Amino acid sequence: xxxxxxHGAATDIGLARDVNEDSYLAAPPLFVVADGxxxxxxxxxxxxxxxxxxxxxxxxxxxxxxxxxxEANRTVHQESTARPELSGMGTTITAMVxxxxxxxxxxxxxxxxxxxxxxxxxxxxxxxxxVERLVREGRIQPDEADHHPQRSYLERALGxxxxxxxxxxxxxxxxxxxxxxxxxxLTTMLDEDEIRxxxxxxxxxxxxxxxxxAAAVDAGGSDNITVVVVDYPSAPEEEGxxxxxxxxxxxxxxxxxxxxxxxxxxxxxxxxxxxxxxxAALTQWYVGSSDGNVAIYRGVPWFIHKVEKTTDxxxxxxxxxxxxxxxxxxxxxxxxxxLLRVANLREISRxxxxxxxxxxxxxxxxx
Ligand code: MG
Numbered sequence: 001x002x003x004x005x006x007h008g009a010a011t012d013i014g015l016a017r018d019v020n021e022d023s024y025l026a027a028p029p030l031f032v033v034a035d036g037x038x039x040x041x042x043x044x045x046x047x048x049x050x051x052x053x054x055x056x057x058x059x060x061x062x063x064x065x066x067x068x069x070x071e072a073n074r075t076v077h078q079e080s081t082a083r084p085e086l087s088g089m090g091t092t093i094t095a096m097v098x099x100x101x102x103x104x105x106x107x108x109x110x111x112x113x114x115x116x117x118x119x120x121x122x123x124x125x126x127x128x129x130x131v132e133r134l135v136r137e138g139r140i141q142p143d144e145a146d147h148h149p150q151r152s153y154l155e156r157a158l159g160x161x162x163x164x165x166x167x168x169x170x171x172x173x174x175x176x177x178x179x180x181x182x183x184x185x186l187t188t189m190l191d192e193d194e195i196r197x198x199x200x201x202x203x204x205x206x207x208x209x210x211x212x213x214a215a216a217v218d219a220g221g222s223d224n225i226t227v228v229v230v231d232y233p234s235a236p237e238e239e240g241x242x243x244x245x246x247x248x249x250x251x252x253x254x255x256x257x258x259x260x261x262x263x264x265x266x267x268x269x270x271x272x273x274x275x276x277x278x279x280a281a282l283t284q285w286y287v288g289s290s291d292g293n294v295a296i297y298r299g300v301p302w303f304i305h306k307v308e309k310t311t312d313x314x315x316x317x318x319x320x321x322x323x324x325x326x327x328x329x330x331x332x333x334x335x336x337x338x339l340l341r342v343a344n345l346r347e348i349s350r351x352x353x354x355x356x357x358x359x360x361x362x363x364x365x366x367x
Contacts, residue, residue, distance in 0.1 A: 003029070004233050009024055009226075010210045014222060014224050015221035023091075028098065029098040030054075033093075034183075038090060043089060043091065049076050049079055050076050050093050074162065077159045090160045092108060092183070094125060095181075105125065106166050108165075109154055110184050112181070113169075116200070122340060129152065136352075138319060138321045176231075176234040178205070178231050183227075185226065281304040282305075284298065284331070285297070285298055285331070288330070289323075290310050293310055294315060294326065311346070313342070
């Protein structure tokens, strides 16, 4: 289970705060960022306790990562109730345990995890904020969220209650993947394209971490900024593994008679063309629905496609905006990306549940 990771990390107080209330840990295979909140320096205490407890729990008993986060929640909560000066403190937490071919990520709050793969950036976690819920429910537009007055209102944080709900993701990783954990001091200052450009342009993870933090400070640094960058090793040969070249070594026309040869050649050419087009289409991935459930497809919607994997997520349990997207097909870069999108849909489905109209069985509706 040991994977030869490279990593970097950086934190900065920013330009507007008196205390850096963020904490982080980069101790392979465990990586954590936490963004504390609370009066005076309580936020600093909360994020530190959370990271320390998580680290101890993971080292001690290799219990499930989500359980370790729940334990960290109880510890922060106990401290906050036992010491009046720390009353009401809390913290976000985004943590990852890197496995050989997976990344297990757990998350509470509005710190984030991103996956950088083949030049594109995908957010793994979703923020537990009021505005993100309003966007998901279609009540405000995504671009309104960035400037919404309540954009930092957290709906979930560690240490606030005795129990906490923890989001958990298992990402199948690929050689060359880069994972970024960061607090909102980065993402409120830089948009995803800017973050991607810095990550893409800097191969050394330590320098990439420092570059991200410096860019967020340059952009205004209105909050503490913390990033952890984790690199999975690249494949020995970059080419060839992911691209299974379509085999078109079909039987070539060996017609005994000349007249048949031309017809044979035309048919063979048509077949080769069809096989090539089909093979090309089937290198594409998307997420759609099959028999009412979310499914992963290979191919191109409305053209050549086949179901690769069906899930138990009912399309009816998703908000309408996502049901519409499923109809069109949500394109994915590759299988891992498709799985990631399914994981996100599962979370959304869990929170949203069946809508009243969708829950009413329509006559002749499928399963
Ligand atoms: Mg913050």
